[in-house]
Amino acid sequence: MPSSADPSIDTITEGGRVTQVGEGQEAEETAPPVMTFGAPTAGEILAERYELVEHINNDSAGRLVWRGVDVVLRRPVAVVLRYPGGDSATEMLQAAVAASRVIHPNLVGVYDAIDEADRAYVVREWVDGQSLRELVTTDGALDPARATAIGNAVASALAAVHATGMVHGNVHPGTVMLSDEGRVVLADARTDGADSQENDIRAVGGILYFALTGYWPHGEAPLHGATAGHGRAAIPDAVRDATGGIAAPRQVRAGVPAYLDDLTMDLLDPEIAPPSSEVLAAELGRLDIPADEHFLAQAGPLRFSADTDEEPSPLAAAGGRKVALGIAGLLAVALVGLLIGISALGGGDDKDPKTEPVARPSNSAPAGDTTSAAPIRKLAVEDVRIIDPDSKVRDELDDAEKVIDGSEDEGWETQTYKTANFGNFKRGMGVWLDLGSPHTVKSVRAVLSASGASARLYTGSNDPGSSSAGDKALVAEYLKSPIGEVPAAGGTTMTFSNGFDPDKKYRYLLFWLTELPENDRGYKIGVQEITVQGS
Template identity: 50%
Template sequence: MAELDEGLKASGGIPQVLTFGTPSVGEILAERYQLEEHIGNDSLGRQLYRGIDVILRRPVAVVLRYPGGERAKEMLAAAVAASRIVHPHLVGVYDAIDEGERAYVVREWVDGIALREIVASGPLDAGRSVAIAWAVTDAVAALHGTGIAHGNVHPGTVLVAHDGRVVLTDARTDDLATPETDIRAIGAILYCALTGYWPHAEAGVYSVPDGVRDASGALASPRQVRAGVPAHLDSLVADLLNPDLPLPSAESLAGELASFGSFDDEEMAAEEGGRVDFAAFDSAAQSTAPPRPAGRKLAVGVVGLLVLALAGTLAAARVLGDPATPETPPSSSPGSSASQQAKPAGQPTELKLDASKVRIVDPAGDRSETQDAANAVDGDPNTIWKTDRYTKAEFGGKKPGMGVWIDLGDAKQVVSVEVVLQTPGADGELRTGASDLGSGAQGDQQTVQQYTVVGTPRLNMGTRTIFNGPEQKTRYLLVWITKLPKEGSSGRYRVAIGEITVRVQ
């Protein structure tokens, strides 16, 4: 049987456990749990079955592990701990049995879809992302309240059920599980829902593609990856993933997330344009809604996730830590690679820039440095546009700055602008304007005066810097340099731009 890539990968790798023998479909375990279908295996040697409790006549998920005994201690301990907590956003655990040569856990079977599968077809809006993160945080807070850390929060253990519930599964109470790792992982869940990527360095390597990073390895924020992420939510994600900042408790984080939930029923309309009928799910939503300020509608967001769950017919219990795949994988098309990962739909795309619509803005210069502007957008960071060398970082005290002006051809929703410098240390900013004011000294002066700064100017830029795009669509951009970096041991100052990359929604 094919092993499945499951869960977060610990440094040094997870020790593989061989499986010995396979139960037959139809076999009844503990004189109660009949195995109906083998779903798959994971990298820990566990086998997942869909089954039925022949006494209560309800569907169950059965997770088997070979061997039992000491090797299954962590799995059974986690199951016993989770079984003591009844919570709407935690999967129900019914039984945990050790037979020596094998051990198994019997838990709730959840029909739905894993977050990993949801983001594979595109990131979620802020409302749905917050709704998922709040539900996970509320579940984790319940665990932490009893002194237990979950230790296994990632896109494969977060499920959206067909009844509208968000359910967290498969706790692992091992030595690596701490409240801090859980909170950090919730920040990563938010990042994943908002962007379609998973921050590997911050939250553990996982099968969802890693987030966009600059040359120094710094993770791009959700607002740099896609447009429309509220600034306060972007800041929260950054803080939760920052290892240098203290983390809040799960209870405090749940309260903070509840305060973000402000969106209306209309935003939950189906893509076809029809209204979603929430009537059948209102009571379930209200029973699990968080405490929140008057007027907030996070509960609607939780119920609205039903749209996502109904979009697929996966059984969400078919994941042990990552969604299971068929034992016989589909054949690959010629030239395809198993290592290649499809980019989530709706993710930003790199815009091919027209070199004829790029020029240098130099309002106080003699036009001698306005050549080779196309080198900054030709796709080759080794071909550069550069200024002259100056004796002072502020352009020798002669200029307010210089920059690269770009015409995108028509108005576009710019998500980010990435600037690659040959030498780090420049100060710069991204500006945008409504019209082409012309070249030459007068046109350049008007461009600098009338174009507005997007976000916060960047001081001491690295070799690779990512600017957030403006909130509104725009056609014209200006990468404006206000301070030059020192060039080696020459004692002179000059900026050299190797490449500017514009990503649009």
């Protein structure tokens, strides 16, 4: 009688999957040939449950891949057989046991692993479709939106694998499968312990590069024009310069957005530490915007690139890199002079301007007009929350109320990041303010815990609600409506006072942080207090 593989088998790093299109695990050149005597025939039922229907092919490790049917549950399955079983099949069975423990929509499901001594086989989900290698080889490079969606699916699958402490170890265009229904699944992990989670993440850069260009960037010898072969060996090598460096996707093919180009090259650069698979999945998920979600349709250009007939967003410039601060510095000097002048008009008393109403004379009223302008005062903030559209964890949302509690001693603060621009995988974070009703606004003052941060103020007309989707929609709308110039990264106080339209009323405001100052542990900032002056 056949016996199921022992679930207590000591797994080394990861689960195992095989794709039925022959694009699975790559065999080492020194691997011994797999014996196939006594091969099964169509109609045979394995383990009294799995009927073999059709021999599809052999995978790249020499194992037989069959299409079958689970006669108990009446569902199609893929059956991967190896001869003989026993010790020679241990790695395959270990991979299957580990794979069965990770359930995710972007991973091929593994149903059973059985050793019959003279043969062993793994039963897994059947996926009708083709590999990414086959698709790009046949149809050419993909458009950026589809490449992003595939990269997002692969990164999400890896996040599920990595969360268990395992490694996939076999991410390449042959193990990324695209079903006829549009599902993207990652197949055929290895258990040889030769890879790492970091290599898995860098391989996502290879997937993006291949999807965008049709070339593989990791240097395997290409078989140009080959009609046979499996895995990476049949993929053309990337275009390289005289030093061996690969050309960026935008140099190979027109139309690749700047930010997607930067992200891909950063993942492939061994000098740049990659993010975790969870953070990468969140970033690609932000960029992977369904076309039917019209309220998010403009989110992409904020990070990718600006339209040619529009002024580029500072968030889009150079993939989120620093914007030159020369002009902003001059504006800051002018702003300081303006504030000194306002202070002189205030009479020179010691009262705190953020807590006391400040009446200013109107210079615009014609002579003889008895109508006085409404006095300037501190406006009440009815609601406040933290906006974090690019995080799946969303664990930095607490203490928002401390930003408007009237005390600069306590506030809200970010976590510590590895780089100034939120680890390269966030557009930023913000504090959203609801004034309760529309008001004329004269200035917004933000007190920070440290100097050196970069931020900007925006406005909008809607409150999509507190959720990941709501934050994405809010940022997509608000970042189209900046208020004033970008202040220079200087002291601990930022004041926005030169961008408000006197003929317009404002209800919603977004204080949006884009760069963090450095401390002895990394990069972080606290927002101690935000006050709004108006009438």
